[in-house]
Amino acid sequence: MIKQKNKISIIGSGFSSISAACYMAKYGYEVTVYEKNNTVGGRARQYLNEGFTFDIGPTWYWMPDVFEKFFADFGKKPSDYYELEKLSPAYQVYFGKQDSITIPDNLEDICEVFEKEEKGSSKHLMNFMNSARDNYDIAVKDMVYKPGVSALELVTPKTAVRVNQFFSTIRQQVRKKIKSKKLIQILEFPVLFLGAKPSNTPAFYNFMNYADFSLGTWHPKGGMYKVxxxxxxxxxxxxxxxxxxASVTKINLDSKSNVKSIQVNDKEIETSLLLSGADYHHTESLLDQSYRQYTERYWSKKIFAPSSLLFYIGFNKKIKNVEHHTLFFDADFDTHAVTIYDDPSWPENPLFYASFPSITDESFAPEGKEAGTFLIPLAPGIEDTQELREKYFNIIIERLEKLTNQTVRDSILFKESYCVNDFIKDYNSYKGNAYGLANILTQTAFLRPKLKSKKVNNLYFTGQLTVPGPGVPPSLISGKVASELILKTRR
Incomplete structure (x- = not known):
C-alpha cells in the first residue's frame, strides 16, 4: 500500500474536480487527481482528426465573471492562460426555411431585433432583463456559492421579496407579455442549460437570460479545452x-467509517480524504451497500437533464448561412420535450444545435474547410444503436440543407458520433446523462445530493449531480464550495 499523509485524492478531472484540486492545494493539501481516461478534462475533452479539432463536450462559454472570479482566487486572470473573443453575433436561431433570427452581441441591438419582430416587445424585454439582472446578482454572486446544507441558505432579505418567482415558471413569466412564438423560444432557450423544461423551471432562473443577452457569448481561442x-x-x-x-474501482473504509484507501487499477492507495467529481451514483457503487446514501429507487425517481446524440463532422468546404452557434428550432419544442422528460423515447422531429467554431477560429479546421458539431438532446437511458444514430444523422443533415438552402452531404469528409452508450462507457454516467440533474424546484440547492457523505466521514462530492447544478460555471463553483466545506468540517 502506498502511504501518504494529509493527502486528498480526487476522482475525475472535469471542471469541478480541477477547480477543487486548485482550492485544496491552496489550503495546503497534497492533491492527486485520478482520471480513468487517457486525457484530463472529463466531458470537456477534444477529438482531433485530419487536421480538424472538436470540443467533445461543452462548446458555450457563458458567465465570464465566474471564470474571472475562479482565477482571481489564485491571483490570476483567464488571459494568463487563454485568449477570449466575444462572439458577434452571439448565435443564430432557425425557425423555418431561410427564416432565422440572429442575436447580436449587445442588449441595445437585441432590443431592435425584438422590436422588429414584435412591436412593443423591447419594452417588455427590458423589464424582463432588469429582473434577470437583479436575480443574477443574487444567484450567481451569492446563492450558488452555498453548500446546500440547509434550506435556510435560500432565505435572505433579497430572496424573501422574490419568493413568488420560485413558485412561478420561466414559461409563465416569458409568455405574460411577449406574444411572438419566435421571441418566446429565444427567451426560453437559456434555461435549457439548466437541464429542464421552461414549464418546470422557476422564474427566478431568468438570470440565465442576463447571462445570455447582457454578459454575452464568448469563445476561448482553441476551444473550451484551452480552459x-x-x-x-x-x-x-x-x-x-x-x-x-487511472480507474478507481473500490473505496476501502476502516472500522470508523473513514475512507482509508482507494483501489486504482492494481494498486491500493492510502488517502486521508476523498473527493469525487465523477458520477455521484457510480462513486457510491464503489462503496459497500450499507455505506451508500442514496438507493437505486432514489436515483430512478430523479429528473435528469438530457443525454445527447452528437456528431463531429469534417466538411471539405465552408458552410453558408450559419453562425458559430446555430440553433434549429423549426420543430415543436414541447413535443420534443415530452420524449426527454415524460415518455423517454427517440423524438420523431427533434430540435438540434450546431456549432461551427471554424467560422470564428481557424485552428479548428484546415483552410477552406469547416468543423461542425451537432447535438440532439435525448432522454437518458434510451436505446442507443448505430442504426438509430445513422437515422438521426440523416434527419438533421437533410434539415440543415433545407433550412440553410445549400448542399452539404457530398462535402462530408468524415463523421464521428457520440451518444448514451459512450457517456456510460467514458464517464460512468448514470443512464448516460450528459448534464446531470435538472435544476427544477424540487432538485434545487439543499434538495440535491449532498456534497458530504452522511455515512462516510471523509468522503465528499462535487460536480453536476450536486450543488449548484449543471453547466461549466456551476461546476467551477461546485469545486470551490466542496473545498470550503471540506476545510470547514475537517478543522
Missing part, C-alpha cells in the same frame, strides 16, 4: 498531480 488546459496549468503550478488511465 481545461489553463486550469490544469494553474493546478500544476500549485503542486497538484494528475494521473491518467
Amino acid at each position: 481545461i488546459e489553463g486550469m490544469v496549468s494553474l493546478a500544476k503550478e500549485m503542486g497538484v498531480t494528475f494521473v491518467t488511465n
Whole structure:
C-alpha cells in the first residue's frame, strides 16, 4: 500500500474536480487527481482528426465573471492562460426555411431585433432583463456559492421579496407579455442549460437570460479545452498531480467509517480524504451497500437533464448561412420535450444545435474547410444503436440543407458520433446523462445530493449531480464550495 499523509485524492478531472484540486492545494493539501481516461478534462475533452479539432463536450462559454472570479482566487486572470473573443453575433436561431433570427452581441441591438419582430416587445424585454439582472446578482454572486446544507441558505432579505418567482415558471413569466412564438423560444432557450423544461423551471432562473443577452457569448481561442488546459496549468503550478488511465474501482473504509484507501487499477492507495467529481451514483457503487446514501429507487425517481446524440463532422468546404452557434428550432419544442422528460423515447422531429467554431477560429479546421458539431438532446437511458444514430444523422443533415438552402452531404469528409452508450462507457454516467440533474424546484440547492457523505466521514462530492447544478460555471463553483466545506468540517 502506498502511504501518504494529509493527502486528498480526487476522482475525475472535469471542471469541478480541477477547480477543487486548485482550492485544496491552496489550503495546503497534497492533491492527486485520478482520471480513468487517457486525457484530463472529463466531458470537456477534444477529438482531433485530419487536421480538424472538436470540443467533445461543452462548446458555450457563458458567465465570464465566474471564470474571472475562479482565477482571481489564485491571483490570476483567464488571459494568463487563454485568449477570449466575444462572439458577434452571439448565435443564430432557425425557425423555418431561410427564416432565422440572429442575436447580436449587445442588449441595445437585441432590443431592435425584438422590436422588429414584435412591436412593443423591447419594452417588455427590458423589464424582463432588469429582473434577470437583479436575480443574477443574487444567484450567481451569492446563492450558488452555498453548500446546500440547509434550506435556510435560500432565505435572505433579497430572496424573501422574490419568493413568488420560485413558485412561478420561466414559461409563465416569458409568455405574460411577449406574444411572438419566435421571441418566446429565444427567451426560453437559456434555461435549457439548466437541464429542464421552461414549464418546470422557476422564474427566478431568468438570470440565465442576463447571462445570455447582457454578459454575452464568448469563445476561448482553441476551444473550451484551452480552459481545461489553463486550469490544469494553474493546478500544476500549485503542486497538484494528475494521473491518467487511472480507474478507481473500490473505496476501502476502516472500522470508523473513514475512507482509508482507494483501489486504482492494481494498486491500493492510502488517502486521508476523498473527493469525487465523477458520477455521484457510480462513486457510491464503489462503496459497500450499507455505506451508500442514496438507493437505486432514489436515483430512478430523479429528473435528469438530457443525454445527447452528437456528431463531429469534417466538411471539405465552408458552410453558408450559419453562425458559430446555430440553433434549429423549426420543430415543436414541447413535443420534443415530452420524449426527454415524460415518455423517454427517440423524438420523431427533434430540435438540434450546431456549432461551427471554424467560422470564428481557424485552428479548428484546415483552410477552406469547416468543423461542425451537432447535438440532439435525448432522454437518458434510451436505446442507443448505430442504426438509430445513422437515422438521426440523416434527419438533421437533410434539415440543415433545407433550412440553410445549400448542399452539404457530398462535402462530408468524415463523421464521428457520440451518444448514451459512450457517456456510460467514458464517464460512468448514470443512464448516460450528459448534464446531470435538472435544476427544477424540487432538485434545487439543499434538495440535491449532498456534497458530504452522511455515512462516510471523509468522503465528499462535487460536480453536476450536486450543488449548484449543471453547466461549466456551476461546476467551477461546485469545486470551490466542496473545498470550503471540506476545510470547514475537517478543522
